[in-house]
Amino acid sequence: MYVAIMGYGVVGSGVASLLEKNHEHIVKKSMQSEMELKYILDRRTFPGDPYEHLVISDFSKILEDDGVKIVVETMGGVHPAYEYVSACLNAGKSVVTSNKELVATKGCELLRIADEKNVNFLFEASVGGGIPIIRPISQCLAANDIDEIAGILNGTTNFILTKMISDGMTFEDALFLAQKNGYAERDPSADVDGFDACRKICILAALCFGKHVYPDCVHTEGIRKITLADVEYARSWGGVIKLIASAKKLDNGKVSVMVSPAFIQNHSQLATVDDVFNAILVRGDAIGDVVFYGKGAGKMPTASAVVADVIDCAKHMERKKFFGWQDSEPGYVADYLDNITSFYIRGTTQNAAAAIARINSLFGDVQMLTRANAPEGEFAFATDPLSERELDKKLALIEEAEIASVIRITDY
Ligand code: HSE
Numbered sequence: 001m002y003v004a005i006m007g008y009g010v011v012g013s014g015v016a017s018l019l020e021k022n023h024e025h026i027v028k029k030s031m032q033s034e035m036e037l038k039y040i041l042d043r044r045t046f047p048g049d050p051y052e053h054l055v056i057s058d059f060s061k062i063l064e065d066d067g068v069k070i071v072v073e074t075m076g077g078v079h080p081a082y083e084y085v086s087a088c089l090n091a092g093k094s095v096v097t098s099n100k101e102l103v104a105t106k107g108c109e110l111l112r113i114a115d116e117k118n119v120n121f122l123f124e125a126s127v128g129g130g131i132p133i134i135r136p137i138s139q140c141l142a143a144n145d146i147d148e149i150a151g152i153l154n155g156t157t158n159f160i161l162t163k164m165i166s167d168g169m170t171f172e173d174a175l176f177l178a179q180k181n182g183y184a185e186r187d188p189s190a191d192v193d194g195f196d197a198c199r200k201i202c203i204l205a206a207l208c209f210g211k212h213v214y215p216d217c218v219h220t221e222g223i224r225k226i227t228l229a230d231v232e233y234a235r236s237w238g239g240v241i242k243l244i245a246s247a248k249k250l251d252n253g254k255v256s257v258m259v260s261p262a263f264i265q266n267h268s269q270l271a272t273v274d275d276v277f278n279a280i281l282v283r284g285d286a287i288g289d290v291v292f293y294g295k296g297a298g299k300m301p302t303a304s305a306v307v308a309d310v311i312d313c314a315k316h317m318e319r320k321k322f323f324g325w326q327d328s329e330p331g332y333v334a335d336y337l338d339n340i341t342s343f344y345i346r347g348t349t350q351n352a353a354a355a356i357a358r359i360n361s362l363f364g365d366v367q368m369l370t371r372a373n374a375p376e377g378e379f380a381f382a383t384d385p386l387s388e389r390e391l392d393k394k395l396a397l398i399e400e401a402e403i404a405s406v407i408r409i410t411d412y
Helices: 010-021 022-031 059-063 081-090 100-117 134-140 155-167 171-180 193-209 226-236 299-315 354-364 387-398
Strands: 002-006 035-040 066-073 094-097 146-152 239-249 255-265 279-283 287-295 339-350 367-369 378-382 402-411
Touching: 002 010, 002 059, 010 022, 010 299, 022 299, 035 059, 059 081, 066 081, 081 094, 081 100, 081 378, 094 100, 094 299, 100 193, 134 193, 146 193, 155 171, 155 226, 155 239, 155 279, 171 339, 193 239, 193 255, 226 239, 226 339, 226 354, 226 367, 226 378, 226 402, 339 354, 354 378, 387 402
Parallel strands: 002 035, 002 066, 066 094, 255 402
Antiparallel strands: 146 239, 146 279, 239 255, 279 287, 339 378, 339 402, 367 378
16 A cells, blocks of 8 residues: 655654654554555655655646555645645545644535545644544544533643743743744744634534534634733732633534633643643543643654554545534634633723722722732733623723733633
């Protein structure tokens, strides 16, 4: 059996080397007599690379080779990955991808094609890098009614926040370090503005709740605005700031899905998830809370998940694994302004007595927070739970202060 890789970047090259390094064991686990990497599709050339002789730039060679039964897509982005993947599935080839953007935007359609053609479309590496999460949700937790899932799904932002919390580094310095270490996406905006985490929670929500969640329906905030002052106030509150992606089934048949920085308490299972590690909490009716933890990014952890899917495809050539969800109707994702939560608010004022009086009259008896060496006129507090819509109305009424930061407080 032949395998092809489309996209010879960090993950694609990890897949090629893992297929060779553990070749004997992979062939055995695949229940095949042989498995060989035949093509690597990439526009670039790789002089001196051990797989240079396999690199091609013409996709039709893969498509037209009937011996290629499994295609690995590690190109990233939606186009041309979508066109190539759908062509491969339509041609009766199984596809394995690590591409979360592709699965989050086109997953429902690609799964349907795979179903029609009786081949597999697997994407374990698209969420949580090397952490097993897609298969555990769809198989091991299949008996549960899962009503909530939340986690730290982006390693780069978790690394940045960890550096801010533990080393007092500014956001800019920590981002520079993350880029230097090779963690950040090609465009760091995908990480720091929350889009990468958004795509991942969309995939998990679709898998858990059975309907596609489109990334553009999800309220997404990144970590650019988080300052060391916010980190200090979180500490005085008894917690840390993490970028949390969450999805929850609502009683009205809709889902609440969001990505935003959040205060979480020090005793939360997610609070001690540091550096590039990811953690995903799944709340099922029979299992209760279960947390999956591990390296959410990186060449070999991600390649590990891709190659496991390749093995699964090879083992299930004649027995398609059922993975799937329906498309969703407009309005399936509830308006985030109706979410009810507590908030941390930081601001500055020239008239502390008047600002505090106004805050108390609007929000009641709030929990005031302090930090060492706070500049004159700075204040911060935590509210009781209220809707985002109500919060916006109340904040607009605070004339005595400038609001500098608003961060949600979660109970994960
Ligand atoms: N840039 C991503 C992250 C890579 O930092 O988590 C894995 O999807």
